[in-house]
Amino acid sequence: MPLVDRFGRPLTNLRISLTEECNYNCFFCHREGQINAKKREMTPEEIEHIVRIASSLGIKKVKLTGGEPTVRRDIVEIVERIKPYTTDLSMTTNGSVMNRLAEPLKEAGLNRVNISFHSLNRKRYKQITGVDLLDRAIKGIEKASKFFHPVKLNMTIMRGLNEDEIWDMIEFAAKNKVVLQLIELEAPRELEGTEFFKTFFYPLKPVEEELEKRAVQIKERKLHRRRKYFIPTKYGIVEVEVVRSMHNTVFCANCTRLRITADGHIKTCIYRNDNLIDLLEPLRKGASDDELIELFKKSVIIREPYWK
Ligand SMILES: Nc1nc2c(ncn2[C@@H]2O[C@H](COP(=O)(O)OP(=O)(O)OP(=O)(O)O)[C@@H](O)[C@H]2O)c(=O)[nH]1
Ligand code: SF4
Ligand code: SF4
Numbered sequence: 001m002p003l004v005d006r007f008g009r010p011l012t013n014l015r016i017s018l019t020e021e022c023n024y025n026c027f028f029c030h031r032e033g034q035i036n037a038k039k040r041e042m043t044p045e046e047i048e049h050i051v052r053i054a055s056s057l058g059i060k061k062v063k064l065t066g067g068e069p070t071v072r073r074d075i076v077e078i079v080e081r082i083k084p085y086t087t088d089l090s091m092t093t094n095g096s097v098m099n100r101l102a103e104p105l106k107e108a109g110l111n112r113v114n115i116s117f118h119s120l121n122r123k124r125y126k127q128i129t130g131v132d133l134l135d136r137a138i139k140g141i142e143k144a145s146k147f148f149h150p151v152k153l154n155m156t157i158m159r160g161l162n163e164d165e166i167w168d169m170i171e172f173a174a175k176n177k178v179v180l181q182l183i184e185l186e187a188p189r190e191l192e193g194t195e196f197f198k199t200f201f202y203p204l205k206p207v208e209e210e211l212e213k214r215a216v217q218i219k220e221r222k223l224h225r226r227r228k229y230f231i232p233t234k235y236g237i238v239e240v241e242v243v244r245s246m247h248n249t250v251f252c253a254n255c256t257r258l259r260i261t262a263d264g265h266i267k268t269c270i271y272r273n274d275n276l277i278d279l280l281e282p283l284r285k286g287a288s289d290d291e292l293i294e295l296f297k298k299s300v301i302i303r304e305p306y307w308k
Helices: 042-054 075-085 098-108 122-129 134-145 163-175 195-200 205-214 250-251 279-283 289-302
Strands: 012-015 061-063 088-094 112-116 151-157 179-184 217-220 226-235 236-245 259-261 265-267
Touching: 012 042, 012 265, 042 236, 042 279, 042 289, 075 088, 075 098, 098 112, 112 134, 122 134, 122 265, 134 151, 151 163, 151 236, 163 179, 163 226, 163 236, 179 226, 265 289, 279 289
Parallel strands: 012 061, 012 259, 061 088, 088 112, 112 151, 151 179, 179 236
Antiparallel strands: 217 226, 226 236, 259 265
């Protein structure tokens, strides 16, 4: 039985940030909500230890994130080590080295990948990510789709930058037999009124209404109660998932995740940095499994929905 928090939310997923480093420089990057993480990173053994503890508490769905997880040279070893404790092991990546890593990651036991991919236009791709790597990312997507099912593309929609590419991206996803996630730009309360947010926020509600009209089928995921639309295209039916978390109480009421920061803290919410729990230091000092389990349990007690 999974742990359940005070709001009745079972804890089944763990998002582990493996590093804060990234070879991209996306101007809107939230770095999993990490700020001022200490300059320490977990070793593969420590990550395995943490995942083993989490697994014993029923948290068996694990997502590897960053920064960019593939900048870690030991990424294949990390996947190999944690695989036995998971039922769904996935990674979110910019895809730039997937052409090289898809096969070894699959062999190591990775189940699926999400690839951040915001534009099909080279100039815009560079403008958004800070790197001129569109062709490499596309090669990465093609390669990943040979080894993983599903591959999901994460397209964050930004006003004036890529909102006019949504329907082209749906066709691109269909052609490559991958799932498309359309992500509404999100921010914690304190950044909502900023010039940046006002400039780039593009509401996805009208897009969702159009998807609803065109869909041959609509499903709802347990996680965040996100909706998935099955859209017919000239390449066949493609799955389009919409991620809209801002002020979405339903989204947070169905949040089943804990995070581990790159420097080994338990983090209860992407937007909360005021209640981190240090896991790595006790682990390094030789804490017993029971003591580490208590830290996980403490995080469940303090966990709460952000939008409520
Ligand atoms: N507010 C909030 N947003 C999230 C959360 N998880 C993911 N997101 C958003 O969803 C985007 C895509 O996340 P991914 O790392 O690809 O993972 P995912 O789509 O949540 O997970 P899967 O669909 O199960 O692979 C992120 O960049 C965030 O914008 C969360 O727990 N809270
Ligand atoms: S690829 Fe991801 S982690 Fe890297 S800068 Fe872009 S959003 Fe941030
Ligand atoms: S509580 Fe809400 S904002 Fe926080 S991580 Fe969960 S879904 Fe995201």
